[in-house]
Amino acid sequence: MRIATGCIGHETNTFSSVPTTIDDFKRSYRIGDEIISAFRQTSTITGGFIENSEKLGIQIIPLLWTFATPSGAVEQEAYDTLKGEFLDHLRNAGQIDGVFLDLHGAMATEEIEDAEGDLIRSVREIVGSLPIVVTLDLHANITAEMAKHSDTIIGFDTYPHVDCYDRGVEAAQVVSDIVRGNIRPTMAYRQLPFLTSPPAQCTMKPLMSGIVERLHALEAEPGVVTATLSMGFPFADIRDAGVSVLVTTDDDQQLAETHANEFAHYIWDIRDAFNLNLVSVEEAIEIANQSEGQPIVLAEGSDNPGGGGPCDGTIILRKFIDADVQNAVIAIIADPESVSLAIDAGVGNTVALNVGGKTIPLHGEPVALTGYVKTISDGAYINKGPMARGVRNSLGRAAVVKVGGVEIILTERRVQPIDAEVLRSVGIEPRDRKLIVLKSAVHFRADYTPIAHEILEVDTPGVHSPDLFSYDYQKVRRPIYPLDTAVEF
Ligand SMILES: [Zn+2]
Structure with missing residues (x-):
């Protein structure tokens, strides 16, 4: 089994006036086997993916991996160049059975608010119906476009992000199960009208650790392959910023929809608990x-x-x-x-x-x-x-x-x-x-x-x-909690 993998990663802070350039991506730019040697035996997503792939008999086809330190909007030319190279490597990968993308999920370019949605769609256009499995950061602003073009999206469960390796292991298992015909993933997506601030998203605090416990209980339900609660990145002023829920089941769309609904409403009902206690x-x-x-x-x-x-x-x-x-x-x-x-x-x-x-x-x-x-x-x-x-x-x-x-x-x-x-x-x-x-x-x-x-x-x-009230939001969908009162979900 041959699985192509790679990453164009960024978390874009649209309030920053510092543009993200091609040089910012070049620092971590790796192609082919350089990716394997850089990540083998590290507690990273790609590190976990490599190790489990070797156990599962997956031959990894490493394409291109690059991640720029978060800053302002990605220069359009930089994104176009990297995406072009990425897709060229994919086209030249030979016969493959699927794709694993190690993405962040909050990248915005000068012209594209949802760069990962654009990238995943472009990969889909090349690979047709082959499985595409994607891992995303807990700070991903997950869009309908990303969900539509992926077979399965797996988000982090922790912040600090200490489960990257485990999610990489999980991604290898899921892609292997799909290719072998053990599962037929079907995914339900719910977006909440809800922005949260990073300190409130910490899974070492009781609020979020309790939520993650329930998420794990949901993943243990019969028929559920994986479930994700993405807390979103509120410093990207894009339409789709904020909290979302994804549930993947084995060939049961109705079950996925029911679980996603229930979990999204559970989060919505406790939204007031995401308040902060800042000190001067x-x-x-x-x-x-x-x-x-x-x-x-x-x-x-x-x-x-x-x-x-x-x-x-x-x-x-x-x-x-x-x-x-x-x-x-x-x-x-x-x-x-x-x-x-x-x-x-x-x-x-x-x-x-x-x-x-x-x-x-x-x-x-x-x-x-x-x-x-x-x-x-x-x-x-x-x-x-x-x-x-x-x-x-x-x-x-x-x-x-x-x-x-x-x-x-x-x-x-x-x-x-x-x-x-x-x-x-x-x-x-x-x-x-x-x-x-x-x-x-x-x-x-x-x-x-x-x-x-x-x-x-x-x-x-x-x-x-x-402090989310300190920003002049222009593009995020409204009304949205907590910026607006009387928000319905
Ligand atoms: Zn993050």
Whole structure:
């Protein structure tokens, strides 16, 4: 059995003014066997797909795999080029029995709101009736178009996304079962008029963990192949942003429809529970001052580069310096210019910098400071926490500059600091710090929950702010909860 696989991946934050270019995709661009060697023995979707495929006797035909760090709309030319290459590889794949697509599900180009819908349809046009199995992130804005052209869609069950490997394993099983004629998948799709914010979607918190338990119970029902609750990506202002439910059964459309209806209404009925408790930076400093324990982690979701934040916001840095906060670390501020100056100054010397605030005005102005260069690093590290364990990552060149009691991790690249190895790779043991600012909404919880004394979700403005009322939505379908009152479902 020969199954072609690949990915063009992006989570597009349409509120970001930073376009996503072909260069942003080139960093992770791999073709053919490079894909296998990059993902084998990693806790990733494609990693899980590879391992289970080998057990199931699937010969993988790797096409093209690329994923750009989330930012603004994908330049049309970049998408057209990558899609063209992807489809060329597919046409040249020889005889195949099916396709597995490892996609995110919230990519928008300058001209196409639903890029995955466009890509899956294009794959369908080439492969005809062969099975197409797709995995999507929990933040996918799933559209009717994506559902229509896929045989089965499998979404993540976790946020932090620690089940990527398992979903890849599941995808290999499902595609193998379809090709062997063991199942005939039929899928029901429901879209809810509902936007939720990332911190409320965390499956390590009781609300979502209870929901996922029910989802798993649904998957255990007779005749059900797989079920997905996608929480959506609210920072893509497109018609189809938000929550959706998919249920796949073995050749029973009515059963799929009934289960999808019931689950969608169960979520709708508890929509009020998705409220957030954000704290101001001042409150967070006060809580840390009163606390005996450490570290206190401040999640600054608004500047999360994993969802399109610029990762150079300075609002907390400014407030920390003004409040003379001690034993604190800010992870991270992406600022290649300051990294260069710190490296030129050298370890043990002081350097004058204009730190951060260079991308989107909403995230604060550059902070002029004179700091002590404590560490210089090549920025290489390997994830050791539960999410994407084993994956090699790079901050680009990095420097730790200390001003008063605040260490700033300056990097060349925008990287979501989900893994504590980000700190350790530049010589900082997180347990030794009182305050740790992480430019991450939820993913950091997988690695930091065991070591954090307390985790606070901090309220700062930005293009990834958890406060959905801070955005000027133009394109999302209306009415939609919670932006509108009296929404019917
Ligand atoms: Zn996600």
